[in-house]
Amino acid sequence: ILNVEQSPQSLHVQEGDSTNFTCSFPSSNFYALHWYRWETAKSPEALFVMTLNGDEKKKGRISATLNTKEGYSYLYIKGSQPEDSATYLCALYTDKLIFGTGTRLQVFP
Amino acid sequence: EAQVTQNPRYLITVTGKKLTVTCSQNMNHEYMSWYRQDPGLGLRQIYYSMNVEVTDKGDVPEGYKVSRKEKRNFPLILESPSPNQTSLYFCASSLFWGTGETQYFGPGTRLLVL
Numbered sequence: 001i002l003n004v005e006q007s008p009q010s011l012h013v014q015e016g017d018s019t020n021f022t023c024s025f026p027s028s029n030f031y032a033l034h035w036y037r038w039e040t041a042k043s044p045e046a047l048f049v050m051t052l053n054g055d056e057k058k059k060g061r062i063s064a065t066l067n068t069k070e071g072y073s074y075l076y077i078k079g080s081q082p083e084d085s086a087t088y089l090c091a092l093y094t095d096k097l098i099f100g101t102g103t104r105l106q107v108f109p
Numbered sequence: 110e111a112q113v114t115q116n117p118r119y120l121i122t123v124t125g126k127k128l129t130v131t132c133s134q135n136m137n138h139e140y141m142s143w144y145r146q147d148p149g150l151g152l153r154q155i156y157y158s159m160n161v162e163v164t165d166k167g168d169v170p171e172g173y174k175v176s177r178k179e180k181r182n183f184p185l186i187l188e189s190p191s192p193n194q195t196s197l198y199f200c201a202s203s204l205f206w207g208t209g210e211t212q213y214f215g216p217g218t219r220l221l222v223l
Contacts (some may be wrong), residue, residue, distance in 0.1 A: 034209075
């Protein structure tokens with residue numbers, strides 16, 4: 001069974017700091033890699049769908065890169081805001097979605 | 110509004126008392142699935158359905174049943190719940206399966222089995 005790992009498990013940053021976290025996986029045999037944002041008491045919402053090696057996606061202050069050869073994806077948040085506080089999940093899309101355990105981000109004002 | 114709905118949102122029950130968690134989507138999606146979320150573990154797939162009348166087991170199907178009689182509905186059935194099924198459950202859907210489509214998640218159902 002493929003194992004998708006995310007690090008760190010949790011992160012506490014000050015408002016205005018930039019931050020990044022990692023999703024790593026052992027295989028390049030997949031259709032896509034998903035990033036989801038999951039706020040407490042809400043449902044996970046899709047951030048990015050990444051499909052190609054070297055793929056880079058951006059949405060406002062959040063961006064993501066994918067390196068299939070090395071087996072990792074990075075999620076970057078520039079100038080973190082308290083509303084960015086959430087758990088960020090990555091998932092490998094193969095014959096099913098394999099989720100990592102998430103990185104829980106807390107941004108303090 | 111395009112959405113996935115689940116009911117109930119919270120449920121406390123006792124061991125052995127059959128229950129059903131409903132899931133419905135209004136986006137005409139072919140693919141639907143159920144996940145459970147437990148502390149320290151990633152979302153794990155219970156069952157999935159590629160289309161009407163087509164269902165299959167995910168990674169943790171024991172103790173669960175599903176049905177897909179209509180495209181929009183995908184109920185999760187616990188015939189005889191046990192305490193180890195205490196968890197947060199999510200239903201999700203996507204247009205179809207196979208090329209990386211985004212999954213749309215329901216709001217979650219928090220289940221406690223005593």
